[in-house]
Amino acid sequence: xxxxxxxxHAFKQEGVQAIFGYPGGAVIDIFDCLYNSxxxxxxxxxxxxxxxxxxxxxxxxxxxxxxxxTSGPGATNLATGLATAHMDSxxxxxxxxxxxxxxxxxxxxxxxxxxxxxxxxTKHNYLVKNIEDLAKILKSAFYIAQTGRPGPVLVDIPKxxxxxxxxxxxxxxxxxxxxKPTIKGNKRQxxxxxxxxxxxxxxxxxxxxxxxxxxxxxxxxxxxxxxQAPVTTTLMxxxxxPETSDQALKxxxxxxxxxxxxxxxxxxxxxxxxxxxxxxxxxxxxxxxPNAQIVHIDIDPTTIRKNVQVAVxxxxxxxxVLREINKLLSEQKHKTWMKQILQWKxxxxxxxxxxxxxxxxxxxxxxxxxxxxxxxxxxEVGQNQMWTAxxxxxxxxxxxxxxxxxxxxxxxxxxxxxxxxxxPDRMVIDIAxxxxxxxxxxxxxxxxxxxxxxxxxxxxxxxxxxxxxxxxIFYKRRFSSICLRRNPNCPPNxxxxxxxxxxxxxxxxxxxxxxxxxxxxxxxxxxxxxxxKKALETPGPVVxxxxxxxxxxxxxxxxxxxxxxxxxxxxx
Amino acid sequence: MRHIIxxxxxxxxxxxxxxxxxxxxxxxxxxxxxVSHVDTKTSNMTMVVRGDDWVIxxxxxxxxxxxxxxxxxxxxxxxxxxVNRELVLAKVHCPSSKRGDITNLVxxxxxxxxxxxxxxxxxxxxxxxxxxxxxxETLKPFGIKxxxxxxxxxxxxxxxxxxxxxxx
Numbered sequence: 172x173x174x175x176x177x178x179x180h181a182f183k184q185e186g187v188q189a190i191f192g193y194p195g196g197a198v199i200d201i202f203d204c205l206y207n208s209x210x211x212x213x214x215x216x217x218x219x220x221x222x223x224x225x226x227x228x229x230x231x232x233x234x235x236x237x238x239x240x241t242s243g244p245g246a247t248n249l250a251t252g253l254a255t256a257h258m259d260s261x262x263x264x265x266x267x268x269x270x271x272x273x274x275x276x277x278x279x280x281x282x283x284x285x286x287x288x289x290x291x292x293t294k295h296n297y298l299v300k301n302i303e304d305l306a307k308i309l310k311s312a313f314y315i316a317q318t319g320r321p322g323p324v325l326v327d328i329p330k331x332x333x334x335x336x337x338x339x340x341x342x343x344x345x346x347x348x349x350x351k352p353t354i355k356g357n358k359r360q361x362x363x364x365x366x367x368x369x370x371x372x373x374x375x376x377x378x379x380x381x382x383x384x385x386x387x388x389x390x391x392x393x394x395x396x397x398x399q400a401p402v403t404t405t406l407m408x409x410x411x412x413p414e415t416s417d418q419a420l421k422x423x424x425x426x427x428x429x430x431x432x433x434x435x436x437x438x439x440x441x442x443x444x445x446x447x448x449x450x451x452x453x454x455x456x457x458x459x460x461p462n463a464q465i466v467h468i469d470i471d472p473t474t475i476r477k478n479v480q481v482a483v484x485x486x487x488x489x490x491x492v493l494r495e496i497n498k499l500l501s502e503q504k505h506k507t508w509m510k511q512i513l514q515w516k517x518x519x520x521x522x523x524x525x526x527x528x529x530x531x532x533x534x535x536x537x538x539x540x541x542x543x544x545x546x547x548x549x550x551e552v553g554q555n556q557m558w559t560a561x562x563x564x565x566x567x568x569x570x571x572x573x574x575x576x577x578x579x580x581x582x583x584x585x586x587x588x589x590x591x592x593x594x595p596d597r598m599v600i601d602i603a604x605x606x607x608x609x610x611x612x613x614x615x616x617x618x619x620x621x622x623x624x625x626x627x628x629x630x631x632x633x634x635x636x637x638x639x640x641x642x643x644i645f646y647k648r649r650f651s652s653i654c655l656r657r658n659p660n661c662p663p664n665x666x667x668x669x670x671x672x673x674x675x676x677x678x679x680x681x682x683x684x685x686x687x688x689x690x691x692x693x694x695x696x697x698x699x700x701x702x703x704k705k706a707l708e709t710p711g712p713v714v715x716x717x718x719x720x721x722x723x724x725x726x727x728x729x730x731x732x733x734x735x736x737x738x739x740x741x742x743x
Numbered sequence: 744m745r746h747i748i749x750x751x752x753x754x755x756x757x758x759x760x761x762x763x764x765x766x767x768x769x770x771x772x773x774x775x776x777x778v779s780h781v782d783t784k785t786s787n788m789t790m791v792v793r794g795d796d797w798v799i800x801x802x803x804x805x806x807x808x809x810x811x812x813x814x815x816x817x818x819x820x821x822x823x824x825x826v827n828r829e830l831v832l833a834k835v836h837c838p839s840s841k842r843g844d845i846t847n848l849v850x851x852x853x854x855x856x857x858x859x860x861x862x863x864x865x866x867x868x869x870x871x872x873x874x875x876x877x878x879x880e881t882l883k884p885f886g887i888k889x890x891x892x893x894x895x896x897x898x899x900x901x902x903x904x905x906x907x908x909x910x911x
Contacts, residue, residue, distance in 0.1 A: 290761060291768050295810040298757070315810060349753060349813040473804040476797070 174302050175200040175333040177341065178266060179208050181309040184341050187237050189213060189228060189592050191221040195241020196281060197268025200333040213592060213621060216613040218245050220585040222252025223611065225263050227586030230572045231547050232593035233386065235262040235316050242268045243281030246327070247288060251579055254292035256323040258576025259407060260384060262316040263323035265293075271331040272300060285327045294322030302335040310345040319352030320471040321384055352470060356487030356495065364442075364466045364483045365499035371440035373508045374400040377423070380407030380575070381445015381469055383568045387490035388412065391444065394493055398503040401512045403431040405446055406556075407575040410565035415544070417513065421521075424452040425729045426557040429519035432727075432735040434512060438463045445469055445489045448478040449576070458734035468492045521561050524741075528720035529696050531555070531630045535562035537700050538600060538628060541707055546598040547572065549587040551607030552580045553637035555630050557725040559602045581610025584627060588614060591623040598626070598707065605631040605655060605679075605716075615686035618712040626707055627714045632721040633675055634667075640724045644739065667721065683714035692716045745774070746799050746819040747827060747897045750788040753811040754780045761809055762788065771802055775829075775894025785813065789896045818897045827897040830869045832857070833879065836886030837864045845885060852878045863888060 172180065178201055182190065191213045194202045205212050215221040218240045225236030236256075240249055246267040256263045270279040286298045295315050297308045305328070312324040368374060382391055388411045395402050395418055402412040403420035414421050423431035435441065441463045446452070453459040456478055464482040467475050468489050475484040485492050523532040535558050538546075544564050549572040550556040556573055565571050572590055574582040587601040601608075608629055618625050632639075635653040642650050648666050656672045657665070680690030691706045693699055693715065706715045727738035752758045759778060766773050774791040781787050792802055799817065806815045818825050837845055838861075845864055849856060852874070858865035868878050872895060879887065 286757060287760065290757070290764055300756075347810065350810050471808070473801065473808050475804075476800065 172337060173200070173333065174305050174328065174335050174337065175204045177305055177337065177339075178309065178328070178333070179204045179210070181306070181313075181341050182210055182237065185235070185313050189589075190237045190239055191215055191224040191228070191589065192239030193218045193221055193241065193245060195245045195268065197242035197270060197330050198239060198245075198266075198333075200330065201239065201266070201268070211592075213588075213617065215585065215588075215617045217611065218248035219252055219581065220588070220611050220614040220617060222249045222263070222265065223255070223579075223582050223585035224589030224592070224617075225265070226252060226256045226261050226582075227549060227572050227589030228593045229256075229261050229263055229589075230586070231569050231590035233569060234593070235264050235313060236589060238263060238265040240265070240267050241281065242270055242285070243283045245281075246285040247283055249325075250288060250292060251577075253289055253323045253325065255574050255577045255579045255582060257292045257294065259574065260321050260380060261323065262321040264312050264316050265323060265325045267325060267327050268333070269298065269327045269329040272329045273331070275329065285325070289325050292323075293325050296325040296327065298327045299329065299332050302332050302337045303339055305332060305337065306339045306341050307345060310342045311347060314345050314347070315350060319350070320381075353472075353486050354470075354488045354491055356468070356485040356492040360483060360485045361492060361495045362499065364468070364485055365496050367440060367464060367466055367483055368398060368442065368496070368500060369503065372505065373438050374398060374440040374442060374505070375420070375434050375438040375463075376400050376402040377404075377435070377441050377443045377446055378402060378408040378411050379405040379444065379446030381489050382408055382411040384445065385470070385488050385490040386568075387445070387493050388568050390490055390493035390497060393497050394442070394500075397497060397500055399505045399509060400442070401434055401509070403427070403434065405449070405452055405575070406560055406573060408446070409560055409571045410568040413566045414564040415566060418509075420512070422560050424449075424735060425454070425731075426561065426725050426727065427735070428521055428561070429727050429738055429740075430512065430515035432729070432738065433515050433519075435460050435463070436734070436736040437511075441465045443467045443469075444493065447474040450478075453478060454729050454733055454735035523723070526720070527696065529693065529699060529717060530723055531558050531632075531717075531719045532562050532723075533696070534628065534630060534699055534703070534717055534719065535559055535602065537703055538602070539563045541700075541704055542598050542600070546570070546600050547587070547590045547594060549573065549583040549590060549599070549601045551583040551601070551603045552578045553604050553607060553635070554632075554640065554725050555602050555604040555607065555636075557637075558630070561725075580607040584608060584625070585611050585614050587625045587627075588618055588623050591625050592621075599624075601625060601627045603627055603629045604636055605629050605633060606635045612682070615683065615688055615712065615714075619687045622711060624711050624713070627712070628703070628706075629679055629714065629716050630719050631675075631679070631716050632719050632723070633672075634721055636721075637725070639721075643724065644728070645730070679714055679716040683712075688712040688714055690714045690716070692718070694718045744793065744795070744799070744819070746792050746794070746817055747825070747895055748790045748792060748802070748806075749816040749818055749897065750790060750806055750812060751781075751814040752786050752788060753813065754782075754784050754786040755811060758786065758811045759788075761811060762806065765805055765809065769801070769805060771798060777894040777896050789894065791895050816899075818899060821899055824900045825897050826900060827871050827895055828869050829872055829875050829893055829895050830867070831875050831879065831890070831892045832865060832867055833882055833887055834858075834863050834865045834889040835882050836862065836888055838862060841885060848878075848881055854878065
């Protein structure tokens with residue numbers, strides 16, 4: 172078998188059902204093997220589209236996403252996608268071609284030190300220098316990507332290694348002496364955690380992406396019911412607990428609900444499950460949850476005590492640990508605490524003003540209703556992402572695909588393509604901003620050609636909205652480089668109060684049509700529901716350009732560096 | 744606080760870059776680093792780092808998280824006695840008239856003369872960081888022309904009884 176054949180053989184052994192990628196000189200041998208293979212290959216229009224698609228495939232299915240790119244520029248174009256997956260702990264195996272072994276270090280054509288470039292944005296990476304190592308390395312890559320705290324693994328394979336012959340076979344399993352993730356939590360720690368939980372009067376369960384990774388949403392629900400505690404989730408944890416439940420506090424943090432943030436600040440115990448206490452969640456960390464002891468369950472020991480002090484850490488797979496904790500716990504009732512929670516929920520619901528323009532929150536609510544909160548929803552990054560997180564009300568995990576840690580604009584649409592490949596029978600929607608969508612809009616070709624019926628809803632405010640929001644609130648409306656209509660003839664100090672602005676480009680409806688997708692535009696509030704319905708019912712990929720109120724901001728908002736219960740609720 | 748950390752790693756290309764990359768990416772400081780292979784498959788690194796408890800805990804955990812790292816031992820906090828050595832080579836200005844003074848110092852510090860010319864001697868000394876600092880301090884007045892110094896390497900002693908181990 173040649174190295175290239177071994178790669179395809181490894182994919183088959185791993186049950187790979189989709190590869191996203193782009194060919195090039197250093198991977199021609201692998202593509203030659205794909206020519207006769209029955210593994211579906213999706214040719215994106217940019218390598219960044221391929222890696223985000225592999226990511227969306229992985230997030231929505233729970234299986235590793237596979238990405239294939241050539242050396243040099245092909246590989247460096249994966250960097251943003253690898254970093255995105257690394258920050259959010261998404262299992263991806265990326266194969267890149269490399270120049271032939273004897274040329275490495277010669278500044279050869281399309282050569283880049285890809286292992287060097289991607290070292291800090293992958294969970295691990297390999298440069299294969301000997302054909303006899305290839306089988307074990309590929310097996311290790313799949314193993315490392317999908318176990319422990321998952322993440323992307325890149326395997327860089329020189330062209331001569333792809334062509335070399337080997338008799339080695341693909342192993343069924345692999346033993347890596349230096350990599351042994353802890354699955355079972357320490358029994359004594361689990362006991363301590365359970366006893367803290369039983370003593371608590373005002374507990375809050377705080378769930379994150381780790382619950383999604385380990386598939387622990389059932390165990391999470393059991394815990395919440397058993398101890399009658401409210402549940403808040405991080406952006407990455409949305410959907411692990413049904414947001415329609417009375418016990419749901421929805422998302423917390425910078426753009427979280429007021430009641431989630433109040434609950435965290437008043438809690439006497441925080442049961443943190445599969446979270447890493449990101450700065451967007453804690454706000455000013457010295458004043459975060461001042462009255463609470465913290466039980467922190469995570470598979471990655473580095474997350475523990477990285478940002479906050481923890482009373483009881485439990486290192487292990489959250490599904491396993493939650494199951495053990497649930498066994499130890501008796502039924503708890505927290506009537507007064509739950510009454511307080513419901514009071515906060517009543518007093519401070521998420522809300523927006525209805526002022527005769529199209530409010531983006533209303534658009535999200537309509538999408539949620541039309542899809543019964545059951546679609547797979549990808550987002551780009553910025554206001555579109557936060558409004559979706561606030562207003563869609565996810566009921567199930569693996570339905571919300573968003574770049575949480577890295578905040579990658581241009582992520583949502585290719586991720587939605589990957590999710591649609593993994594879930595051909597589900598409705599897949601990308602909720603986009605007019606800025607973000609243009610970062611990978613070339614993938615419309617991919618969606619149309621493979622007939623992947625992704626629905627793109629663009630919340631078009633003609634601006635880079637989240638930056639605009641910061642400039643409006645903290646920078647005295649000095650709108651620097653956020654207007655996507657602006658041209659050199661515009662007044663230098665535009666405060667965005669005029670209406671005779673230059674024409675917006677591109678015309679998204681015409682653009683969709685140019686790619687062979689359907690295009691709709693919504694300009695009036697009363698068209699929102701009916702046109703969205705029509706768009707979602709239209710077969711094939713669809714672009715809906717929704718012209719929203721450009722002054723609408725994401726609230727509540729905790730200013731950077733403030734404690735999370737000091738929120739801005741809206742502009743005066 | 745100053746910590747000496749032993750890191751056992753896979754003897755593979757790029758491991759050093761992974762570790763130094765981790766330190767620069769996370770803003771940890773390496774005071775010294777010494778690397779050598781133990782056998783064909785394993786290398787050993789001894790690292791001296793400074794930081795409060797929080798930093799040292801993160802360094803330990805982050806190192807352990809690297810796939811190629813087999814074992815991390817914080818020798819300083821192991822609670823056990825340990826041997827800690829550095830090696831220094833110093834080329835000292837030395838006209839023949841000063842040879843006697845310098846060989847005296849060599850004897851006192853149990854150093855070695857490894858090279859000699861009309862104008863200089865090159866001295867070799869192993870010892871703890873403190874001993875080497877003291878040696879260099881006493882050489883200073885003669886004029887140190889060139890200096891090469893390794894980082895610390897360290898090993899935990901087998902004898903738990905300090906009075907015993909100090910005699911070895």
